[in-house]
Each structure stands twice: as structure tokens, then as C-alpha cells.
Amino acid sequence: xxxxxxxxxxxxxxxxxxxxxxxxxFSAQMPAIATAQSTTAADxxxxxxxxxxxxxxxxxxxxxxxxxxxxxxxxxxxxxxxxLIPFDKIAxxxxxxxxxxxxxxxxxxMSGRMSEIAAAELAARGYRRVSHLSGGMVDWQASGYEVIEx
Numbered sequence: 001x002x003x004x005x006x007x008x009x010x011x012x013x014x015x016x017x018x019x020x021x022x023x024x025x026f027s028a029q030m031p032a033i034a035t036a037q038s039t040t041a042a043d044x045x046x047x048x049x050x051x052x053x054x055x056x057x058x059x060x061x062x063x064x065x066x067x068x069x070x071x072x073x074x075x076x077x078x079x080x081x082x083x084l085i086p087f088d089k090i091a092x093x094x095x096x097x098x099x100x101x102x103x104x105x106x107x108x109x110m111s112g113r114m115s116e117i118a119a120a121e122l123a124a125r126g127y128r129r130v131s132h133l134s135g136g137m138v139d140w141q142a143s144g145y146e147v148i149e150x
Contacts, residue, residue: 048119049131053143056106056133065104065129066097070118071136075110076147078140087114090121101126108133108140 051059059065060080069077070087077084085093087109097105105127107115115132122130133140137147 047123047130050116050134051106051131052134053140053145056108056140057143057145059106065106065131068097068105068107068118069109070107070114071109072114076137076149078108078137079146079148085118087118090118091125094125097122097127102128104129104131106131106133109136111138112136 056078060067060078063080066083067078067081068083068085069081070085070090072086072088074084083093083096085096087107097103105122107118107122107130109115109118112133112135115136119130119132135142141147
């Protein structure tokens with residue numbers, strides 16, 4: 001019981017520190033995802049865009065982008081996937097992505113969290129047309145689309 005109380009106290013302290021730091025404007029010292037700005041597909045000026053399943057479905061009908069599954073461990077993929085790159089190793093696999101930093105890249109994972117982290121990393125490295133699937137494969141399937149396993 002004492003361990004649970006200690007964990008809860010540590011979590012409250014961490015949360016208070018995070019909120020206090022953000023309130024004072026120390027967000028630049030937080031992890032990249034805390035400061036990454038995402039936006040809708042129509043406006044990518046804030047770093048990277050966020051797509052919903054319907055937008056991605058329409059884009060896949062006339063695919064003109066690199067499509068990357070960043071989820072680990074592998075739990076399936078969306079048809080048309082070009083590469084499987086772990087979200088936390090995206091910077092180590094830039095050779096698997098277009099060298100043109102203006103090329104369209106769409107990332108996805110299971111829930112959207114890993115792809116958002118990877119999108120922020122690519123945006124920080126100068127990629128200008130990065131998008132990620134909000135809700136990931138969970139939302140993709142809930143929207144009536146298929147996830148396959150290879």
C-alpha cells in the first residue's frame with residue numbers, strides 16, 4: 001500500500017512540475033511532442049498535419065506519397081504501406097524516406113500516438129509535408145477500412 005501511495009505522490013509531483021513549467025513558458029525544454037504543433041491536412045505550416053481516416057482513404061485512391069507504418073511491435077498494416085519503421089527509430093532510417101524534404105510522407109500506427117511522435121521528429125528535421133493518421137489503425141478499422149497482416 002505504501003508503494004502505491006509513493007507512486008501516486010510522484011505522479012502528482014511530476015504533473016504539477018509539467019503544468020508549472022508550461023505555465024512559465026518552459027515548453028522548449030519538454031520532449032518534442034509536448035511542443036510539436038499539429039494541424040489539419042489543409043494547413044501544414046505548423047509542423048505536420050493530422051489526417052482522419054476518410055481523408056487518408058481518399059488520398060490512397062490516387063496515392064502520391066510515401067506511406068509508413070511506425071507502430072511497434074508489428075500489429076498489421078494498411079494496404080499500400082511502403083515501409084515499416086519503428087517510431088522511435090525514424091531518425092535512424094531517413095535513408096528509407098524520400099530525400100526530398102518537400103515530398104509527401106504519411107505516417108500511421110495503432111492509435112496515432114507513435115505516428116504523432118515520429119511526425120514531430122521528421123518536422124524537426126526539416127521535412128515539410130508530413131502527415132499522420134489521427135486514431136491510427138484503430139480509427140481506420142472503426143471507419144470501415146481494412147487492416148491487413150503480411
